[in-house]
Amino acid sequence: MKAIGFRTSFPVDHEESFIEFESQIPEAKGTDLLVKIQAISVNPVDFKIRQSAAKDTVLADPKVIGWDAVGIVEAIGEKVSLFKVGDTVFYAGDITRSGSNAEYQLVDENIVGFAPKTTTISEAAAMPLTSLTAWEILFDRIRISPEKDKGKSVLIIGGAGGVGSVAIQLAKKIAGLKVIATASRPETINWCKKMGADVVVNHFDLVKEVREAGFENVDFILDFVDTNMYWDVMAELIKPQGHIASITGSSEPVALNKLKNKSVSFSWELMYTRSMFQTADKIEQHHILNRIADLLDEGVVLSTLTTTLKGLTAENLKEAHKLLESGKTIGKIVIEY
Structure with a gap:
């Protein structure tokens, strides 16, 4: 699968601030879903981690970040009970695991919700985190x-x-x-x-x-x-x-x-606390996301999408990070695959 990551914390304008590479599609086990990603959104936490996670070092394997995604469940672990193959889901993921800037991602079902039915893929991708x-x-x-x-x-x-x-x-x-x-x-x-x-x-x-x-x-x-x-x-x-x-x-x-x-x-407040520490109530994020999906479908809550870029590329991720680093963005930036 194609993935985009970084080995060193370069400024966003650097040629290798993001690099494209090929990686094995991971296998779903336990309560994990394997999601084929359709769209992601980019958040300030993304550029903050890009700027700090590999400072003054070179990682042996590229680090893949990204914590918002919408996609289709491709495979499920043997302990999964909330979803089935073919479901469309959205989630913000787990900061301790490989991120969503890739074609496929593993994510614990307890922090995943059913995607809204009436929005576009990009409108939904803007919302989880x-x-x-x-x-x-x-x-x-x-x-x-x-x-x-x-x-x-x-x-x-x-x-x-x-x-x-x-x-x-x-x-x-x-x-x-x-x-x-x-x-x-x-x-x-x-x-x-x-x-x-x-x-x-x-x-x-x-x-x-x-x-x-x-x-x-x-x-x-x-x-x-x-x-x-x-x-x-x-x-x-x-x-x-x-x-x-x-x-x-x-x-x-x-x-x-x-x-x-x-x-x-x-x-x-840190949205990652429940997944980072595997709290007893981590499934609350599943329930919250389902509630948000309902509110979007009912028109009570509006998607905050303002900018859509097309294609999972290093250049699009650089552009999204550059926009966020400017501090002038309104709403959310989404990259649609």
């Missing part, structure tokens, strides 16, 4: 309840990105929250409004912007940009007994003491 992340941060980390939290406010920092685009929709349409999203360019402001944001504010002076929009404080804050950069702002804007959650990690210790007087909760 960002949907899982947005769903988990809202409903597993903060544990928002549509019954008790309806009408409360959420500030989403980074509303036009892949995760922010889905989080706006889920927060508004499923949780029933009042959604404030950050964006600064006309095109990103319009995108956030299209996704369902009630209010869009400029992130350059966030405290002033949020308060001028009529919110002295907010019940929940989701950070999809930079925890350290926005920490003081978030600590000021969050309501007493509110909840802040972030996906971005931290380059230095987070000053949690700034949340103490308000008794504010803080959570990290």
Whole structure:
């Protein structure tokens, strides 16, 4: 099978930042599905791993990354019970295993969902990783309840990105929250409004912007940009007994003491935790993806696809990574095979 990977962490413009090579089609065993991939999407985690996984070294075997895919189940392991050969599936995969930038991939059935029936392949490929992340941060980390939290406010920092685009929709349409999203360019402001944001504010002076929009404080804050950069702002804007959650990690210790007087909760969200640590509830990702597929089919949630490239090639992966590294992308970039 054809696969695309890298041996060294080169800048994206380097001739060998991605290389095409041939590899054996893997064999499905246990609870694994062998998926013949039809389309993938590219996420910021892809270029971050490309930039760091083989820094100052040369790997003997190329590393294949990629954590979003749609495809057809080609074969199943002997313990598979959720799917059969021929099913169309979508998933975000497992960061500890070989990725989706290849013609075939093995993936544990517990973190796979049935693909939506009414979307295009590319529209479906755009959704798994960002949907899982947005769903988990809202409903597993903060544990928002549509019954008790309806009408409360959420500030989403980074509303036009892949995760922010889905989080706006889920927060508004499923949780029933009042959604404030950050964006600064006309095109990103319009995108956030299209996704369902009630209010869009400029992130350059966030405290002033949020308060001028009529919110002295907010019940929940989701950070999809930079925890350290926005920490003081978030600590000021969050309501007493509110909840802040972030996906971005931290380059230095987070000053949690700034949340103490308000008794504010803080959570990290990493979509890979369940697969990385084989948690007892990892099948929840199967259920979440099935729910997202239903919401897409019902038209409640819109695909966040904005750019489609045609063909599994090193050049297309370089182009997708270059676009993401610019920090200017809106929604999701998909490569259709």
